[in-house]
Amino acid sequence: MLWQKELHGANLVIRGARVLDPAEGIDARLEVRIDSGTIADVAERVDANEHRIVEADGLVLAPAFVDPHVHLRTPGREDEETVASGTAAAAAGGYCAILAMPNTDPVVDSAATLGALVEAARREAEVPVGFLAAITRGQRGEELTEMGELAETGAVAFSDDGLPVASAGLMRRALQYASTTDRPLALHCEEPTLSHGGHVHEGRVAAELGFAGYPSVAESVAVERDLALAGYESGRVHVLHLSAAESVGALRRAREAGVAASGEATPHHLVLTDDAVRSLDPNVKMNPPLRAEQDRLALLEAVRDGTIEAIATDHAPHATHEKEVPFEAAPFGVTGLETAFAVLYTHLVEPGVLTLETLLERMSAGPARIFGLDRPQISAGTPANLVLLDLAREWTVGERPFRSRSDNSWLLGSKLKGVVRMTLAGGGVVHE
């Protein structure tokens, strides 16, 4: 279900690093040998076999990251991102797998469009990439896509991300039919008659600045509706980019009641609140919007207790000229692949809000589990999907050009701690 260009399997020995794989229960100073892209040995001392040796004293070696929510903008807006540039950005961010959303132009709603993307990925993807296909044709919310053929062509899941499936009746039909493909539905939960025209969380900041409000309840009523339908139809759903405390509460209750539901949160929703909008910087405009501190804290608690199993960037590249406009005229979305680990390490792990183990789990094993992907792991016999992290080193975002074709990062100019020194994805060294 994932595709990558052909690359040479690495022959390496990484030694001196703290090897940290929370899912395997490993946290020790170990050496790792990789033969032709496969982890061959993990031990206190491994035979170097004349391989290149990477001295990694003081670094952390962990399973590489999985991002279940990326916009590659291809086809249609190759000026903003391509399969090559988006996967290069992922490699730089420490990812060994990403999933791309289908809200392109044309929408990925047919086997032909999906097939062309798969071919592009085989030619140019730096890291393994998978594709979601749309739930409805053209994301118009009227007719279901041919999910059977799309699944056979390689769709990992189905989503109308960017737009909600507004009709409850159609959502029910989608749940019923998607069950025949054994693929989850990834849901953009937004009640359009409540969010209508809103740019900013409906709260004090929007009231003071005069922005049309996009209230939390516009998300949470849609989350409640879709979880109720998923429970009724025994469907599998994944709630994208959770932003509101009420939505998190709904997800927690549904999971406790046995609904096959998962959820994700983005770095920006975990670190920022709507207070950031006072800058009027279009690079803090996203959908769903940044919300209040209590929402941020609820998301954090859910990441800690596992209600939210995945951290997803919702990497959404936009052309510079489209963001160099007044806030209300700017499109929703920010980039995130190249900054996700560092910003979360700097603002959540360093201050002691989140453990490094939990962060690594939610950025790797969690999302892999949700979408049925092989879990990146540090054990002999598995493909090398590894990230080597320098937690002590500081850097300034934007000091080096982004690998992404777009630079609409909310972190431009910020100092962060934590550098991705090396990424192995699908057995090859894709970033160093």
Added chain:
Amino acid sequence: MIRLVTDDLRPPEGPPKRHLLSVADLTRDDVERLLGTAHTFETSLERHVKKLPTLKGHLVVNLFYESSTRTSSSFELAAKRLSADTLTVKSTGSSVDKGESLKDTALTLGAYDPDVIVIRHPQIGAPQLVARVTDAHVVNAGDGKHQHPTQALLDLYTIRKEVGRLDGLHVAIVGDVLHSRVARSLLQAFALVGIRATLVGPPALLPRELPAETTVEIEAIRDADVVYVLRMQNERMEPGANFVPSLREYTARWGITPERLQPGQRVMHPGPMNRGVEIDPRVADSPDSLITSQVRSGLVVRMAVLYDVLTGGPVGVQALAAAEVA
């Protein structure tokens, strides 16, 4: 928690330019200085020759993306009274019609080296964008539902002139607060000078989170020294939005009529009025109405703002002496 002002969003190099973008950027001292300067200019306008040489050789560009009578005419006249050259660009009939972006329009006008760009725009933050990409001093003449700082200043000027003080007064702001940049600017200005504000109107038009008392009861205007009536902004009311069931019902429940006012209560309105909707014509034309006084204040306050952003201080003795010579 994170500094969001990024390198390419910082103003161009050199000392920071004086802009008037938001009342939120002003201190009480700024307000007092601006009102004092406006008062000086008002005195000068009583002379036979009304033109002052103060800003001779300066260029003031008025860039208007929304229709306006009061604001655009008073800015233009204010600049002329101070002997500045003026250039007015309206979005209709300009390259904006051809899809030119705000950034490019600002860069184009910026190439003429204007000293001040006065901008009105339907989107929040447009003046900040112009301030970033040009070297001009920028004055916000209204951006979306965000800010209209010169309106707030001229209202303070009017209240002080007509009521005699600011500190300790109570003003009821009635009507469509949600869509009103005037209300937002006034709330911040009132907080600076010690005026208590009560917001009155239908629930869907009163944002819950504003830092002011809010009530749906029109009787709440009874205790106010000044009743500030907001325009029911038809043009912002999309069909089917259902903020209120009908204008007729709005008028019946929240319209300002002589019967709802107490003796001695003063009435203000930023204009343009919908007579017979939010304000009864008898109120608008009564001696307690300060509406025409507001328009007169608009001229001298905008003179003060242009003067202040360019010189950074109150009108000096020299400036007035020069005026007498002229």
